Amino acid sequence: MKNSIQALRERRNALAKEASDFLNIHNEAWNAAEHAPKYDAMLDGIDDLDSQITRINAVNDRMAKEALDEQLISAHQKNLGGDKKQTAIFAKWIRGGDKAISDTEWADIRATMSTTTGSEGGYTVQTDIAKTIAEALKATGGMRDVATVLQTSMGNSISYPNSNGTSEEGEILGENQLSADSDPELGVTTIAVYKYGSKVVAVPIELLMDSAIDIESFVRQRLVSRIARITNKHYTIGTGTGQPMGLVTAAAAGKVGASGQTATITYDDLVDLQHSVNRAYRDLGATFMMSDSALKVIRKLKDGQSRPIFVPGYETGVPGGMPDTLLGDRLVINDDIPAMAANAKSVVYGSLKSYLIRDVMSYNLMRFDDSAYAKKGQVGFLMFSRNGGGLPDVGGAVKYYQNSAT
Structure with a gap:
């Protein structure tokens, strides 16, 4: 397979x-009928x-679900990319709880924790495993693939400075002429962090006892994927009230579709959206982001010479590979971007690295083997993380296309 x-x-x-x-070779002399x-x-x-x-x-x-595991390999013989000693101790704790860890192993855990702050009855994930968790979070949704990720050890709110200087310019001065005043307007964007939970994953005791199954991978992947989905959703469309301010929510209007375009977009709309973003931001490396359903609509569009505007990528993520591109700019899929519908903000474009994701590098994992689970022959696991996000830029680094209301 x-x-x-x-x-x-x-x-x-x-x-x-x-x-x-093929597109590059024939682009200048594109013949719609032939090419x-x-x-x-x-x-x-x-x-x-x-x-x-x-x-x-x-x-x-x-097959993985039927086996209650997604990697049926010999436990810990194939390491998951982290330190083998740390991974083995982590898995030992998952299988047997606190009592399964020796004093020496606890000392090793404390020496490699991602933070010195623990939680009673839980396990503060070690630094090496925390890094692996961060990589797993990146693989879900799309926002972490384009945003700037800031990792901090403390969870207090931080004030990120912002200022729109795109319209500011200098002056010519004559001899002995005083320089004019033009103080920049400075502001701050507060990036708070919020506590996220994975919800409890109940694992049968039999699975924990089976040494042929990499249970550490199973538990970690399930917990991480749940947190990854909810945080990506909030980084995308979060309201900013009791949750992060999402990219779409914080972006400015770039183009609104004409009447009748409740589920469509035109080539001209995309060009207008591109040029609604200041060239200074575009030169930093602009990106389109949309849902897969929106891409299905856009892939069918052609320019004025009937040339396709979408070019599929190859070997994405590999050095030398090319990402999907739209009108010459990178394209990223994020299914938390609203699908095309009346009034939907269905496409965003701009310098998406302007969006800031903040991680407090402390992942807490709880293990429950009390009677509520024991009588069902299960052990429960729950992960907590603290994350935040926001768009400090106020100069229009990111704009959206909005479908028409009618």
Whole structure:
């Protein structure tokens, strides 16, 4: 199965690169009648390969669920990217609780904790494992892939300075002429952190006792994925009241669709959205972000010469690889961006690195083996984290496209 998926991915990347090269070669002299069918056929081939890869992944996921584990490998023989000693101690605690850890191991835990602040009855995750958790969070949703991530050891609110200097300019001075005053307007954006919980994951005792299953991976992945989903949602569309201020909520209007465009967008709309963002921000590396359903609409758009404006990426995440691009700028999928509908802010664009995600590097994991779980033959696990987010920029670094109301 792994070889099959690898072969499909290689074919998919090769075809995506071929499509990108084809578009670059013929872009200046694009002939819609001759070139469009070939390019569309390549995109159809990429879609077919993506569907095959998705089906194989679905089978793998089902097999993992039936086994109550997503990695049926020998426990700890294949390390998860962290320090083997720390991972082994962490897994030992998951299986047996506090009593399973020796005094020497507790000393090692305290020496490698991500913070000196513990919690009664819990386990403050060690630094190495905390880093692995942070990487797992990045793999969910899309926001951590584009935002600036700030890690702090304390959880107090911080005031991030902001100032819009895009319209400021200097002056020419004559001899002995005094310089004019032009004080910048300075403000602050407060980035608070909020306590997030994974909700309890109950694991059968039999699974904890099975040494052939990497239970440490199973528990950690389930807890982390839950926190990743809720935080990505708040980083995207959070209201800023009792939760982080989301990117879409904080962004400014860039383009509103014409009447009748409740579920559509035009090529001209995308161009207008691009140019609604100051060129100084675009030069920093601008990015489009939207849901997968919005991309489905946009992939069908062509420019005035019937040339496609979407170019599929290949070997994304690999040095030398290319991301998906739209009108020459990077495109990132985030399904927490609203789908196209009446009044929906369905596409955002700009310097998305201006969005700040704040992590307090302290992940607390609780283990419950009291009677409420014991009588069911289970042990419960619960993870807490503290995270925040906001858009300190006030100069219009990020704009959104909004579908029409009617």
